[in-house]
Amino acid sequence: xxxxxxxxxxxxxxxxxxxxxxxxxxxxxxxxxxxxxxxxxxxxxxxxxxxxxxxxxxxxxxxxxxxxxxxxxxxxxxxxxxxxxxxxxxxxxxxxxxxxxxxxxxxxxxxxxxxxxxxxxxxxxxxxxxxxxxxxxxxxxxxxxxxxxxxxxxxxxxxxxxxxxxxxxxxxxxxxxxxxxxxxxxxxxxxxxxxxxxxxxxxxxxxxxxxxxxxxxxxxxxxxxxxxxxxxxxxxxxxxxxxxxxxxxxxxxxxxxxxxxxxxxxxxxxxxxxx
Amino acid sequence: xxxxxxxxxxxxxxxxxxxxxxxxxxxxxxxxxxxxxxxxxxxxxxxxxxxxxxxxxxxxxxxxxxxxxxxxxxxxxxxxxxxxxxxxxxxxxxxxxxxxxxxxxxxxxxxxxxxxxxxxxxxxxxxxxxxxxxxxxxxxxxxxxxxxxxxxxxxxxxxxxxxxxxxxxxxxxxxxxxxxxxxxxxxxxxxxxxxxxxxxxxxxxxxxxxxxxxxxxxxxxxxxxxxxxxxxxxxxxxxxxxxxxxxxxxxxxxxxxxxxxxxxxxxxxxxxxxxxxxxxxxxxxxxxxxxxxxxxxxxxxxxxxxxxxxxxxxxxxxxxxxxxx
Amino acid sequence: xxxxxxxxxxxxxxxxxxxxxxxxxxxxxxxxxxxxxxxxxxxxxxxxxxxxxxxxxxxxxxxxxxxxxxxxxxxxxxxxxxxxxxxxxxxxxxxxxxxxxxxxxxxxxxxxxxxxxxxxxxxxxxxxxxxxxxxxxxxxxxxxxxxxxxxxxxxxxxxxxxxxxxxxxxxxxxxxxxxxxxxxxxxxxxxxxxxxxxxxxxxxxxxxxxxxxxxxxxxxxxxxxxxxxxxxxxxxxxxxxxxxxxxxxxxxxxxxxxxxxxxxxxxxxxxxxxxxxxxxxxxxxxxxxxxxxxxxxxxxxxxxxxxxxx
Ligand SMILES: Nc1ncnc2c1ncn2[C@@H]1O[C@H](COP(=O)(O)OP(=O)(O)OP(=O)(O)O)[C@@H](O)[C@H]1O
Ligand SMILES: [Mg+2]
Numbered sequence: 001x002x003x004x005x006x007x008x009x010x011x012x013x014x015x016x017x018x019x020x021x022x023x024x025x026x027x028x029x030x031x032x033x034x035x036x037x038x039x040x041x042x043x044x045x046x047x048x049x050x051x052x053x054x055x056x057x058x059x060x061x062x063x064x065x066x067x068x069x070x071x072x073x074x075x076x077x078x079x080x081x082x083x084x085x086x087x088x089x090x091x092x093x094x095x096x097x098x099x100x101x102x103x104x105x106x107x108x109x110x111x112x113x114x115x116x117x118x119x120x121x122x123x124x125x126x127x128x129x130x131x132x133x134x135x136x137x138x139x140x141x142x143x144x145x146x147x148x149x150x151x152x153x154x155x156x157x158x159x160x161x162x163x164x165x166x167x168x169x170x171x172x173x174x175x176x177x178x179x180x181x182x183x184x185x186x187x188x189x190x191x192x193x194x195x196x197x198x199x200x201x202x203x204x205x206x207x208x209x210x211x212x213x214x215x216x217x218x219x220x221x222x223x224x225x226x227x228x229x230x231x232x233x234x235x236x237x238x239x240x241x242x243x244x245x246x247x248x249x250x251x252x253x254x255x256x257x258x259x260x261x262x263x264x265x266x267x268x269x270x271x272x273x274x275x
Numbered sequence: 276x277x278x279x280x281x282x283x284x285x286x287x288x289x290x291x292x293x294x295x296x297x298x299x300x301x302x303x304x305x306x307x308x309x310x311x312x313x314x315x316x317x318x319x320x321x322x323x324x325x326x327x328x329x330x331x332x333x334x335x336x337x338x339x340x341x342x343x344x345x346x347x348x349x350x351x352x353x354x355x356x357x358x359x360x361x362x363x364x365x366x367x368x369x370x371x372x373x374x375x376x377x378x379x380x381x382x383x384x385x386x387x388x389x390x391x392x393x394x395x396x397x398x399x400x401x402x403x404x405x406x407x408x409x410x411x412x413x414x415x416x417x418x419x420x421x422x423x424x425x426x427x428x429x430x431x432x433x434x435x436x437x438x439x440x441x442x443x444x445x446x447x448x449x450x451x452x453x454x455x456x457x458x459x460x461x462x463x464x465x466x467x468x469x470x471x472x473x474x475x476x477x478x479x480x481x482x483x484x485x486x487x488x489x490x491x492x493x494x495x496x497x498x499x500x501x502x503x504x505x506x507x508x509x510x511x512x513x514x515x516x517x518x519x520x521x522x523x524x525x526x527x528x529x530x531x532x533x534x535x536x537x538x539x540x541x542x543x544x545x546x547x548x549x550x551x552x553x554x555x556x557x558x559x560x561x562x563x564x565x566x567x568x569x570x571x572x573x574x575x576x577x578x579x580x581x582x583x584x585x586x587x588x589x590x591x592x593x594x595x596x597x598x599x600x
Numbered sequence: 601x602x603x604x605x606x607x608x609x610x611x612x613x614x615x616x617x618x619x620x621x622x623x624x625x626x627x628x629x630x631x632x633x634x635x636x637x638x639x640x641x642x643x644x645x646x647x648x649x650x651x652x653x654x655x656x657x658x659x660x661x662x663x664x665x666x667x668x669x670x671x672x673x674x675x676x677x678x679x680x681x682x683x684x685x686x687x688x689x690x691x692x693x694x695x696x697x698x699x700x701x702x703x704x705x706x707x708x709x710x711x712x713x714x715x716x717x718x719x720x721x722x723x724x725x726x727x728x729x730x731x732x733x734x735x736x737x738x739x740x741x742x743x744x745x746x747x748x749x750x751x752x753x754x755x756x757x758x759x760x761x762x763x764x765x766x767x768x769x770x771x772x773x774x775x776x777x778x779x780x781x782x783x784x785x786x787x788x789x790x791x792x793x794x795x796x797x798x799x800x801x802x803x804x805x806x807x808x809x810x811x812x813x814x815x816x817x818x819x820x821x822x823x824x825x826x827x828x829x830x831x832x833x834x835x836x837x838x839x840x841x842x843x844x845x846x847x848x849x850x851x852x853x854x855x856x857x858x859x860x861x862x863x864x865x866x867x868x869x870x871x872x873x874x875x876x877x878x879x880x881x882x883x884x885x886x887x888x889x890x891x892x893x894x895x896x897x898x899x900x901x902x903x904x905x906x907x908x909x910x
């Protein structure tokens with residue numbers, strides 16, 4: 001099947017992919033694309049409605065909302081991709097550890113995963129950021145920890161199923177080290193299902209980052225992020241609804257694009273997951 | 276005697292976007308009131324689809340009757356509106372299934388499931404309904420029916436579950452009972468108990484029975500007339516005595532030779548070579564030809580003729596046709 | 601039945617212990633120094649020491665843990681740093697509102713989601729199915745706090761249909777104030793529940809016992825509602841606990857938007873003012889609620905499915 005055929009068969013996924021590429025470009029070139037400095041305040045220009053000069057209007061401090069939303073793309077995409085990626089790596093390590101070695105290790109890992117899975121991601125995120133305080137890496141840790149048990153569960157399940165394959169025993173009996181067996185046989189089997197859910201979790205991570213920022217636990221003012229633009233907008237409801245509306249659309253479009261792209265990836269790889 | 280059920284040239288197909296699968300191809304059945312008819316054939320020969328077609332319960336959305344008629348008490352069921360079927364199902368025609376475990380609702384007490392069947396078709400007070408259900412449970416040989424009625428299906432043994440299914444099917448005194456492999460999922464001893472029960476109930480209630488099995492022994496035990504099916508088609512039809520004494524179709528002979536007999540245990544059990552081909556798109560020729568010892572070129576190309584060999588004894592086979600002429 | 605309930609209750613005790621331990625450890629073992637987080641970068645070493653002493657953070661961890669458990673068992677949460685109010689009072693003042701909001705949102709979600717899921721399953725590929733699919737996409741895409749802000753802007757601010765914030769005085773007024781927050785959370789929840797119901801029902805409709813129900817002569821409505829749905833609700837009940845928990849944590853943001861008191865508002869306020877003991881107590885209550893919801897849904901499953909009873 002040629003590339004065009006793939007694209008034509010999945011117009012929605014293709015569209016989502018295009019949107020994602022555009023978003024990445026926006027994030028990279030945000031400073032160049034922004035008509036104004038996202039932090040510069042101007043009391044005279046406060047609470048303007050959208051116009052040719054200010055596409056999304058201005059907020060209560062007279063900052064250009066369009067520029068702020070563009071800049072917000074950076075923290076959203078950065079945090080939204082780094083945190084699940086780290087969670088995936090750590091989760092895989094944990095899940096493989098439990099699934100591969102079994103016994104007490106697995107019971108501890110399994111119980112820990114179950115325990116963390118009881119908690120909704122947002123609550124784990126709040127818990128960790130309350131303990132760590134604000135900051136970029138603190139936020140990465142909070143988001144990452146929220147997703148870790150979900151990845152660990154998938155990794156553990158896939159590991160358990162490969163572990164029973166006869167060729168694992170065979171490899172071990174001819175003297176392969178555990179590390180080599182994991183690298184050669186377990187990891188490839190685990191990475192498939194993980195890759196499939198990764199894009200979907202990016203969507204969730206972006207939503208979660210926005211929520212934490214909205215709660216004041218994420219990206220800290222005055223640096224703009226979609227979540228805290230909405231928070232600022234809420235304090236200025238009678239001034240102008242436009243910051244809320246624009247930042248919310250940005251979140252929704254991004255999350256939607258990642259969701260649809262993730263669905264397309266999943267269909268394409270045709271992996272059945274019991275999610 | 277007017278026939279109770281008359282199926283003519285029944286064709287059941289599954290239509291998918293790319294392919295059509297023909298599960299039943301030109302089936303004829305005749306069953307008199309209070310008679311018993313057996314359908315026998317290997318797995319995948321279309322027995323279940325034929326019986327579900329009679330109930331108009333083919334798997335949706337793909338399954339459909341493409342052709343034929345199902346005359347029940349003079350009415351063509353296929354011509355009825357879909358909304359008319361619930362009044363017939365359970366009241367005139369009842370059905371029991373192969374897997375009594377999965378065929379009973381796991382979250383309803385079995386007594387309630389039987390009572391529901393009664394209430395669906397009769398206006399009857401609850402005390403009276405209860406009495407009827409108890410009577411029925413006793414009839415199908417369930418000890419301590421008042422207690423068992425409160426059980427859930429997972430609390431009963433396989434045999435008990437199938438008895439419950441039978442009670443549920445017969446509670447409205449249907450004219451026709453379709454039993455689709457009623458004993459296949461049961462232990463051998465339980466099997467014969469359930470078969471005895473079915474025979475006894477047929478005698479006492481006079482319910483006509485269409486019994487389906489892949490087991491010639493079961494058919495020999497219960498059915499007065501037998502239809503042998505393979506690949507969706509009828510291979511041979513005869514009354515029981517004729518079929519067992521004088522089978523003519525190579526497939527029937529193969530099936531009979533495969534029955535273990537106690538007396539001559541030294542003889543090796545015959546096996547029909549090859550395996551059943553899954554149903555596919557309609558094609559001409561005899562479906563059994565690839566596995567048949569007597570196959571000749573014509574078998575794969577043209578539908579075999581139906582040779583009448585005697586009173587109600589028909590075989591569809593080129594080899595039989597040659598032997599007769 | 602009673603034995604099963606007792607069994608499940610007993611099973612949840614260790615889980616309860618584990619989740620509160622998790623909160624305890626998270627606040628102490630994660631790299632952040634509570635004293636530093638609470639007092640800020642500019643605190644002097646003396647201030648930090650004083651803080652640690654008042655919080656009992658200067659004794660060995662295992663003794664801290666024992667004190668923590670003892671305080672928990674005696675419901676002795678201490679007093680707030682900010683205003684010296686007993687934390688138990690703060691919690692007691694917040695908990696009912698969070699529970700009311702979560703319950704109302706769950707009611708909206710179930711009342712909307714289950715019928716929609718049934719329609720989507722029984723009219724596969726038709727309008728109801730499409731509507732359900734779009735709603736699900738909306739629910740997975742639009743963050744609840746954004747939806748809340750939009751509803752606030754349009755329905756409360758723009759059209760004046762609903763109060764903008766607060767709790768209300770009389771009971772009807774309180775319910776009136778509850779509508780927008782509950783609907784916001786409920787719609788998001790309905791998206792999830794309708795998907796869940798749809799797939800569970802589609803699965804069940806193909807089961808043998810559903811065929812048996814048809815074979816008895818039951819009409820479509822009876823087959824779907826009496827035979828299939830009850831079985832389909834089993835996976836829905838399991839999913840519902842996930843959904844209720846996410847509503848519970850989602851209520852943190854919603855309370856903030858609609859200016860409602862609650863565990864979430866309390867927590868966020870405490871984090872902003874670095875009111876460490878309140879943060880800990882609030883998180884412990886959330887953890888207990890997590891266990892309670894899981895237990896409740898477990899018991900619901902037992903009520904639905906006799907096979908789960910011992
Ligand atoms: N839902 C379906 N979709 C497509 N094909 C089907 C479906 N159900 C049955 N078939 C096909 O119809 C053919 C006849 O099936 P049927 O269940 O009637 O066989 P059977 O004689 O009852 O076999 P068994 O002894 O296993 O019950 C089979 O070859 C099967 O592949
Ligand atoms: Mg069958």
